[in-house]
Amino acid sequence: MFIIYVSLNYQKLPIDIREKFVLSKDELVQANRLLNEEKSILENVILSTCNRTDVYAVVDQIHTGRYYIKRFLANWFHMDLDQINRWVEIGTKEAAVTHLMRVSTGLESLIVGEPQILGQVKDAFFLARDNQTTGAILDHLFKQAITFSKKMHTDYRVSELAQTSGQVGLHQIKQTLGSVDGKRLAIVGLGEVGDHVLKNASTMGFGQILILNHHDxxxxxxxxxxxxxxxxxxxxxxxxxxxxxxxxxxxTSSKQALLSGDAIANTSALKIIIDLGVPRNVTKAGLPDHVSYYDIDHITGIITENKIEKQQMLNKIADQVPAAVQDFFVWQKQLHVVPVIRQLRESSLNVEKVVYDSLLRKLPDLDAHQRKVISKHMKSIINQMIKGPIKEIKELSVQDGANADLRFFCDIFGLSFDEIISQQRSSKKEKSKQSQDATREVQKVYEK
Structure with missing residues (x-):
């Protein structure tokens, strides 16, 4: 089984083409189901936003999976396959896992580092899972990507670094006042900048916002x-x-200052002035010491610092992606040890049941509560005893010579290694058989 992604995104497509590939939530339900019925597709999740439509899939063969995903996109969006071939971005294995980690953390977003994409990734995964188009591989991959992204957004609050003059000004106000709850904000001038400030301020929790404009x-x-x-x-x-x-x-866009510092020298309520006007709307001379004042140069300096800090944070997030990718493949390598662990648990619980039944025969007067307590403690003993061996075999399973270690482990605990291997081969053979016809078909029409 292989992981693959096929993407139509803003990095390769302008808006007039990209907008043709957006799916609504209702469409995603049907699209996921139809894609899941395609040959070679074992699991799939479709993510569709205003800036990208990504297909993540587990396939039995890379070349067949790639072909049928592209063919599905061409059919769904009524496009020629040649057009899809020109526009899509494709990655497999480590590249596919890396892509999802970067997408979910916002590293691949148009506004780099924005957190909204994480919610969209979660919604896409939950929708696909609820409609049964995911399985063990994508369930684990998406859960890991979501957990990783949450941690990155918690450790590096990139979105909180203001990038516009209005955002920086409001941030400085919040820092100066400590809290905006119950506070009164005045916004003077309702042009493009003032309107932007008003929209942002309206959601911050001010007690009251007073707005003034030359035209009332x-x-x-x-x-x-x-x-x-x-x-x-x-x-x-x-x-x-x-x-x-x-x-x-x-x-405001006034050509001269609207007021001087002297005019508000005797006010006690005012704590901070953000002057975004050029020329400046306020002359600083005469301002009382308790009033903080920031003009556009102060604000621009803060924006520059924020951009530098933001890039440093983004670099740190990007540096941690390879480790997250490696963690996923370590988990995937350990999948073959799951049947061994399952058989160990079943064998241990069978021993516990035999001993428990024997104990009940020897102590027939035990009441229901006493039996429950004994059973609970016996299971606890079993779990504690096999906890160490399970941890050790999981670590050995990703090293060279893993099969020899697994066989030795099974011999020690009286498990049937050959039976486990036989079951795994039967499962793989069945999956391979399902895709043989698809492979032969694609080999005839496989694109250059």
Whole structure:
């Protein structure tokens, strides 16, 4: 069995082509099922977002799996197979696992490091699993990718590093005030920048947001699109509004300063001014010491620092992907030891049952509670005794000469190694038989 991914994404396709390959949630249900019925496809998950449509699959043969996935995409989206061949990105084995780890952590996103993709990966996996198009391999792979990505987003909070002037300004306000709960924010100017600030601030938890614009009608219109905690104030009340506020964002295109530091020197409520205007909306001279002031140069400097820090974080995440990929393949290598572990558990529990039944015959007066306690402790003894051997055989199973170690292990514990191997071969033979016809067909039409 092999893992493969086939991707149609923003890195190779412009939006006018990429938008043709988006699947809705309802379509994903049917698409997963139909893909799962294709020859060579053993397991599959389809991820579809505005920037990518990825197919992750477990296939019995790489060349047949690759062909049938591409043919499925061509049929589903009513495209020629030649077009799909030009546009798709394909990877197998380690490349496929690496791709999923990078996608789920946001390393392959248009906005690098964004966390939303993790939720989309989770949704895609759960939908496929619920519709029974996944199995042991993709179940483990996606669970590992989700766990890995959660850890990366927790350890490196890339998305919290503000990248725009408005975001940085609001972050500085939050840092200065400590908490925005119950605080009053004034936003002056509702052009592109001010509108962006308003959208972000509206979800931060301010007690009240006061908005002002040279044209009062625009402020009133904007306030009407938000909850009651956002209130429009007349332009003539600019100074009075600022004095009543805990924080101010100035974002007008005025050709001259709107107020001086001296004008608000006697206010006690105001703690911070973010001046995003060029020319600056506020002259700093006369500002009281308790009011922090940031102009666009201060904000740009913070953005530059954030970009450097963000890239450093992204590099650290990327550096940890190979270890996550290796962990998956270590798990996969240990799959052949699962029947041995299962047989060991069954054999141990059979011994426990024989001894337990013998004990009950010798102590017939035990009540139900006493029997339950004895049974529980006997199973605990068994589990503790086989815990060490199981751990050791899992480690030996990924080393050279693993079969010899497994045979020796089975001899020690009285297990049938030959029976385990025979069962595995029968299973593989059956799967191989199912794909022989598909292999011969594809060999005739396999693309250049």
């Amino acid at each position: 009608s625009k402020a009133i219109e904007q306030a009407g699109q938000y909850p009651e905690m956002i209130d429009a104030r007349p332009w003539r009340q600019l100074l009075a509004t600022l004095k009543q506020s805990d924080a101010v964002v100035m974002a």
